[in-house]
Amino acid sequence: MSLRHSIYKSPAQLRLMLEPGLATAASLDAVAGAIRAGVTTAELDALAEQAIRSRGGAPNFMLEPGYHHTVCASVNEEVVHGIPGERVLEPGDIVSIDSGAILGGWNGDAARTFVVPDPAHPQVVAERNRLNDVTERSLWHGIAALSRASHLNEVGAAIEDSVRGESDYGILTDYVGHGIGRRMHEDPPVFNYRVRQKGPEVRPGLVVAIEPMIVIGSPDTSVREDGWTVVTDDGGAAAHWEHSVAVHKDGIWVLTAADGGAAGLAPFGITPVPVA
Template sequence: MFRRRTRIQLKTPEQIELMRVAGRLVGETLALVAAAVKPGVTTLDLDRIAEDNIRGNGGVPSFIGVPGPITPFPATLCTSVNEEIVHCIPRADRVLREGDVVSIDCGAIVDGWHGDAAVTVPVGEVAPDVAKLLDVTEESLWRGLAACRVGGRLGDIGHAVESYVRAQGRYGIVEGYGGHGIGTEMHMEPFIPNVGRKGAGMQLGPGMVFAIEPMVNLGAAGTEEKADGWTVVTEDGKPSAHFEHTVAITPDGPQVLTALDGWRERVAELG
């Protein structure tokens, strides 16, 4: 989200450990917010939970004040429901209902270092095709994370995401938005699309830290930006899913900085 241009920043092992602190806070915040998702809750309720947890644990929300085409972003979370893909502003009148899905995108700064992650959560029981969409999108994220290895190429990441999604059925992979470098700023170079050619692009090296974030639509890939300058929706009105983690490229393999438990085993399964 919020693509911004700057140079590629390499981190030392000690700096990656500092980013892990921010990443863990993001992961813990997402878990807390996801647990609060239920029918009748508003997206503004979720935003308040997130801001309280981040500030109460020594962090600062990354998203508040990010410049936009019309106004700065005003909230801690992006809470995108159903056909909303990314960047939707939390609102008191946006009430979650049974069968909805909500993408919760969260960023936090701790001691000058950023973490960024997202999860899409079902509200109660959802339709089987929507549940599968969430599963496919989350698995495609892990395929992309596993491709973040020293000596690989940038195109390997998008290729891993794209090839998995294409093999699962007729889904629309959002191409205008994607992952990014991250570190002392939330959005840094390079931009990381969710489609790609294996072996193409710059070589991946130790110290690079990326946010990988597949966005996959149940229908076509087309998108539309709403008048608020932030909210991005599917052109055909069908649901979308969005998952994201921050990952460091190290000589020992990918380190998923925003995951809480089980990520080493998950990466090893795909490695």
């Protein structure tokens, strides 16, 4: 099978990816409305599942062997793949929620990070909000780069330049973005840092999940005994943002944003174009 047929979707296939993207966005909207001190990560998981199923989809994370939840909920030093449960969120926690939906055999995948307010410790909250903002901005820098890139490695370079231009935060290298379509994780890998290999050509039909994972300290990580949760070795806080983005003949469209990415891309002078 040629590279073109393995990673590039047809216009009809791109249209089929719209609804799972919106279902994924709806699940994160539901979580965003409920994040507060005192809520458990299991409660957030239930809200995300309800939002996906109400749109006719199913949680695609449950299709991963051995995983039984709708979202990954990663708190503080947990970077990604945290398992929802009875953990109660506390003031000042930084919480990354990664969610995905499958609908009609096609997938969506996205993540957002939230900081729980804590008036008693404004410095901690300010530090974590800054980490969160830097991470989210780096995602949009990567998406903006995709809109004008000739090859996929330009996305990682833009993300790294964005992070380095604002901070000395660590960029995870052991975990990267990916293609998405019939399967949640497909080729090609999408790096969050500069690499020498150009990667595949950016042209209509390419759909990728771009997901910078940024930490306050060292990017060195380990996996906990549960076999899933990735944590920073130095205990530093982490943030994770992700969108699934389609390249088509008229431009790009952020599948997991209700506005197609209009608000996030506006500072770059880029107007996303709906998939026709």
